[in-house]
Amino acid sequence: MAIFYVLLLFIIIAAIIAVETKNLLSSVICIGAIGFGGSLMFLFLRAPDIAITQVVVEVLGLIILIRATISRDLTFISGDREFFGMVVSVVIILAIFLAGMKVFDTSLPDFGSPIFTKVPEAASQTYIEQGLDKTGAANLVTSVILDYRAYDTLGEAAVLFTSIIGATVILRRKSRKRLEELD
Amino acid sequence: MPYALCFLLFMIGLYCAIVKKNMVKIVIGIMVMEYAVNLFLIMLGFRMGTSEEPGIAPIIDRSHIIGGATEPIQMTEKFLRTSVDPLPQALVLTAIVISLGSLALMISICIRTYGKYGTFDITRIRRLKG
């Protein structure tokens, strides 16, 4: 149990540094720390699939982010919004956070006893009981994403496809033809 | 309490995305929010178990089944008692892919904008009125 708190605190501290540091490159590196901390957290939360995916995605994401920042104008941008605006937004966000704390403490089931054990007709119970028999896959996460909820995965593939097409469209060299070429 | 810490992470990301003026910082804020939601989903499915029988990953090996080649396969009681919830893990896998995709698109928009304006500062990127 303690390990979760340690990791969560590590992630939160890394996030605060990533948000507040002036240097973009260190900020990006802190994002890497959050990602790897998160990946360790996933491992301890018994989600090895997610841990693997998180690590490799983190590597690629960092490369993409560093591509954006390296050898560019890294001079930090002078002070964020004026002081008053910053205080107001911090106060608003703290207020929402305190309201949210109450929500999380009262409504959700305790940490470590998932909801599907309490709801009699939850789908997850069926996945665990019959997943291997019905889909033949020993990895239940795979059986959920590629069989029970394969339609979601089609959507996911489409999202990736969309964003890649979008990125190549945004980064193309010449975007307009001259109007005279039309006729 | 771990849920609340997760929510704190979410709010840090939201703060960064709303208040900061650097385009890359805004993207970083959005990424932090995504991490927070992913972590939250996985936590929802976690089963602590007891110290003798801690929760296990939802991956079946041969010791978890009764029956086999001829009769229908059944899970052992122990597996049913300790396996964590596979559904949030599937959702998070999808969410991670989606966030990677939107990261790629966002960064390419940032790079292209940098090429046009020569800066990441959104207060200086203001051709549009209001």
Next chain:
Amino acid sequence: MTGVLPLFVAIPLAAAFLLPAFGKKGKAAATVLANLVTVSLLVLAVLCIGKSGVYLVGKWSIPLGINLVLDGLSSLMLLTISVVSAAAMLFSVRYMEQYTAKSKYLSLFLLMVAGMNGVVLSGDIFNLFVFLEIASIASYALVGFGCEHEELEASFKYMVLGSIASIFVLFGVALVYGNTGSLNMAYISKAIQASPMNTGLGFALALFIVGFGLKAALVPFHAWLPDAHPSAPAPISAMLSGILIKTLGIYALARVVFNIFGVSTQIGWLLVSLGILSMVAGAFLAIGQWDIKRLMAYSSISQIGYVVLGIGLGGLIIAKAGDNLGAKQLAWASLAILGGLFHLVNHAVYKSLLFLTSGSVEMATGTREMREMGGLAQVMPITRTTCTVASASIAGVPPFSGFWSKLILVIAAVQAQFYWVAAVIVFVSLCTLIMYLKVQRYVFLGELPQNLQQTKENRGSMLVAMVFLACLCVLMGLLVLVPSLKASILDPAVEVLTGGLEYSTRLIK
């Protein structure tokens, strides 16, 4: 009949996956294929009118797998989406010749259509999120399609606010899952009815309202729309203003509020006040604009307000009556929701037509600044006529379609004794009339400036698309005037919303 439901997603997705492989040489073939896809979706949507049913993807029974649900509201939205997308696709055949990478444009367009169809059909809340992301990401890329300064800036702004909205929705989904243990909308609704509403679900509802409100550009959350919609290419502006904000915003909000959580008095008041705020603020901001597309974008905010107002008013009446809901209150609520939904359809048609005409004007003159135009009525007669039809329609001039939906909203407000709401509706309608008179005056009437003497009317597919939508604008009034059309298209959609939580009992035996 339910067998065709996956085709609404599968056809555009498969076509979109194939299109970028066509490359430069197959551009003509790609265009034809994309048009075939939108037209076939239109045919399918017409076939689905009045039908209802459930499709189990992968043969998994309801809480296990994902189900697609066709009911009155979905089929109304499907019809709207396919009409507007067919027209916008036809328009882009010629309009998009001025940009490069046309096959990628077509692919993104179809992905957006697939995403919207998926949102409308989905019966699973996480699946709704996934398809919402497809449609949004495609639209972020399409807004920045021109890659100029303004377009990139607008695209970035839109993408940041849109991503935050998506994450809010995802967080809401996570909270709902943590509280009910289910992702299927019907099961969530059943679980919420079984146990009293707790704070976690209330927080999730708040997240959903903010998230979908951001996607719908309701007034406190509207900052991105006036930049994003004008910056996109004209057919995309038409798609965004015409259907994207309605599908991802209004439809999803109505589904979640009415069918999953159940509408309460507070939520009803919240929707009504958001609606009125959007109507008034959008109208005031629009009047002062001189950029033709920016004016139309602000007017979209104002018109979205009408839709939310109608739906919220209906919900408010139902929630106020509570358990002793009489036939009279139900009739008022139905009328208000009918007005809202009919206005949604109307707005989809005439606002996309307005954006298409603005695109036609922009392509011919090379500017969007109204002060630099004038007298275009002489040189672009067809554009002028269609634009006048759409303007009259949006301003609520009888007998065009906008008049009927506003009339219904006013009648509903008066019947339910919200007299001030009726007054606001009439007032905003007058403001709308003023802003479109301004468009007519500065763009089409007056003197033709020297530098625009050579302007010619656009030809080909652009005109066909505009005339098609203009005919619809004239004929749309029939949807409420002819009882059989009303009974088959609009009434089932209204029943879905007034029925509220019966959604879950219909799906779970």
Next chain:
Amino acid sequence: MAQKEDISNGTKGMTVIVKTIASWVKVLIFLFGIYIILFGHLTPGGGFAGGVILASSYVLLMLAFGRESVEENLPLPLASKLDCLGAFLFALIAILGFVFGGVFFVNFLVEKYGQPFELLSAGTIPLSNVAIGLKVCASLFLVILTLSMCCKDFRPGTPSDGKE
């Protein structure tokens, strides 16, 4: 600064030591990616994670040897076609489910072959994994390559561009 430029442009590559090690490691990464994809239904991992690993082996090549040598291995148009192909294959599996099972995404092969815990089991799941792996690898490769090409092109033309 000059050295930094070289790295970010990714044209010249790095030192001999890096190149030698990278040429060995890339094979291992590639094989590991393929393993992750093929055994996705038995062990942790799957099409998506495996696809990202395959893409990262290309990224390693790109960082070590420069962009041109990678483009010789996997040209951009080919990657773009592979991207479309992978996505389309996955959609095709859904459609085949419709053809053979009557419903989209039905696992029509599940009882045709294999026992649990064997490599060839679980019906369409391994096939879907392969399709997704192909798609993810090609598309991420594509986006990283495009981004690295554009790093050079989209610098502001003049120092005064956009600045006061």
